[in-house]
Amino acid sequence: MKLFNTLTQRVETFVPLEGNNVRIYVCGVTPYDTTHLGHAFTYASFDTLIRYLEFRGYSVRYVQNVTDIDDDILRKARELGVPWDELGRRETERFLRDMDALNVRRPTFYVRATDEIPHIIEIVQQLIERGYAYVSDGCVYYDVRHDPDFGVLGRAIGLNDYNAMLAVANERGNYPDDRRKRDPLDFVLWQAQAPGEPAWPSPWGPGRPGWHIECSAMALHYLGEQLDIHGGGADLAFPHHTCEIAQSEHYTGKAPFVRYWLHTGMVYQQGEKMSKSLGNLTLVSDLLKQYSANAIRLLLLNHHYRQPWECFPADLQLASRQAALFEEVAALAAGCPAETTESSSELRAHFESLLDDDLKTPEAVQLLQETGQAALASHDVCLASDVARLLRVLGLRY
Template sequence: MLKVYNTLTRSYEEFVPMNDGRVKMFVCGQTVYDDAHIGHAKTYIDFDIVARWLRHKGYDLTYLQNITDVDDKIIARAKERGMDPVELARMYEKRFLEDMDSLGVRNSVSDYPRSHDYIEPVRDQIQLLLNNGYAYIRDNDVFYDVSKFADYTKLSGMKLEDLERHRIEPDERKKNPYDFSLWKGAKEGEPSWEISLRSGWKTVKLKGRPGWHIEDTAITATIFGPQYDLHGGAHELIFPHQTNEIAQAEAAFGKKPFVKYWLHSGVLNIKGQKMSKSLKNFITIRSVLERNTREAIRLMVAKTHYRKELNFTDDTIKEAQRHMDYLYSALTVFNNMPEGSNEGVDSEVAKLTREFEDDFTAAMDDDFNTSLALSKLTITINRLKAIAESGSSISRPQKDRAISTIVKMANTLGLLEEETYRQKLPDEVRKLISRREALRSQKNFAESDTIRDRLKSEFGIEVEDTEFGTVWYRR
């Protein structure tokens, strides 16, 4: 049974989708005006793991993530560069999707709908809000009247009067300070569309573009309908963005709850500080991938529970890379274990694998406790390596079963997706590696170093001793 922490109810709940076996999930996506940074990597990896786990459990999942391709930030950046805003958005969208490919998260997402393609549904939703008395027109703008929506603060748990201290765009035409834009009148040279709306007896034509919050509910209303199962996103989007999504959808369609489960991921800080323009501490996904593998980034993210804050430093990513290298080398050692029937070893490995699958599943079913799941994975691979080094043999089918279980579970975190652990190690290499480890445990470093040099000069294998154990690899 899967339990999730639901921000809306502030409690752990059993996950039961609205329609048996089918899950509709939406995660707030990228505003494409710059390269994605390592904080974005955390959010999208967190929800990629959620998606992978739901599919692993057999749910038929549709996972949408929007691309915001019309927005103030895009317009401002395009102006700075003397570029056309649409051209700028397309360029960064392409780079964003390349990054998502590099992180191994793109395939989880069923579709990346763009705001540009949902202007008509945006118009329809604004019309419903006007009809239902939740919206008002000022010049070429349409605002949402927050005072009409009773449950406005239910997601954030804040008091209405506290909202004024948060990000509020001031505008003297608003009825209440926390009213927000549904439609923004376009200034000269900005991307715009003309929509026509009925207001009372009149039909008005408004030239402009969608507000930031309404593109998401226009997309989900079109593809999912007025209600769906799971909405995710970074914690800082709860207010105002997602608070406004709920206000729009529930007021337009009259169905509650708009979304049954709200899941939020914690922030990624750089060396204990928030990423910000003034601190100039933005680290792009691309730059981290220059020196580390995708799986090292994913392991670093999985090591912290998704709801918690992750502190990114040079050490956290280096340690994750060593950890990942260790998992691969240890699994290679097990994969090279001599084959032959041995009932004692077979039943020991069978028991170990069964317990691992149960423990890993229990951890993931407990609100995606990836940190615990990862430690179960590491401990189990470590034990298999020790069994392989004990000098005994294992039957081929039992070895294959153990590896396929390990890999199947690790894949739900996006780990051990490379098949390098399948490489055959010559018997001599295998013996040298375990001989060297034995020497090290006897503190005979002189002889163990001689073996390390031999592995390098004769077989091209590099050996490194890490906090997880000995890691070796071929360059």
């Protein structure tokens, strides 16, 4: 199988570090608001990748985090007048409900940031001892000037110098004007308690973990020092994943932290990135009132995982028609005598060649659509059964 690696900007042959075992980490949500189509695209894309890896005989160990404490959660909880932890729990449940509806399977380990604090403290302590981090006014920052390698993933996506990285960090709320930092690009590993905010004890005083360190701590804890695949939305490559590489590799002394970096394209709405802060959201829960889960999953599969896209009504209508066609194919397949039949080797080989090529799901759906139409036209129950079996590999419920 071949996958596009953001770090090398090349399509590479996928070889796991350890036999048939694949270790994968995907950045999870900050549960303070509802799930939109952009989230669904990221998690359904990785779910499809994992289902396909399993279909190809790999054994997958998959970790995802829940950022259950951060500025957005605290702000939203204040606005709503509810406890921050209650808001986090409620929104996590809503997220999982939406993902369950779309047949996105849950990770092997689904870990909350607040459950990882001892490991986070231990990593921060080590980074300080090795000179990669410093304490300032109850906060701990990563010292980018001490790390000549800093920014490798940022450079891979075209942020070629310090100023280019600083501009993006500025945009993404990395607090470059925080006066406690030595350098505007330094990022917070441990944040000192602000009045009225929840805090955990630490060697540097009460506070809470920064966002980037949470993912390193969970990945290292549940998957080991080196991962096969790390994924997330394209907007996480810098600064989030770039910071994860720096702190993880200087903590473990092992590089690379991740062999294959995979990023999903952004979903747009009227030309703008779909995001909570812009308020231009297509909610999964709203779509589910109008369209079947299979139709929504088909809408997602009809876009290659790396492709940025915008959701147009015509695309939803196309996905609905495909869902209806596959319904008929599945009904015909029910007449296939035994579950003993293997997929026709020609169909299966073609399907695999498309997915082996950096997970070309739009072409795979197209293939199954054409084969499904042919099965219906010739009333070929076993061909219909082959199609239904491969639809299930893509996470569709048929």
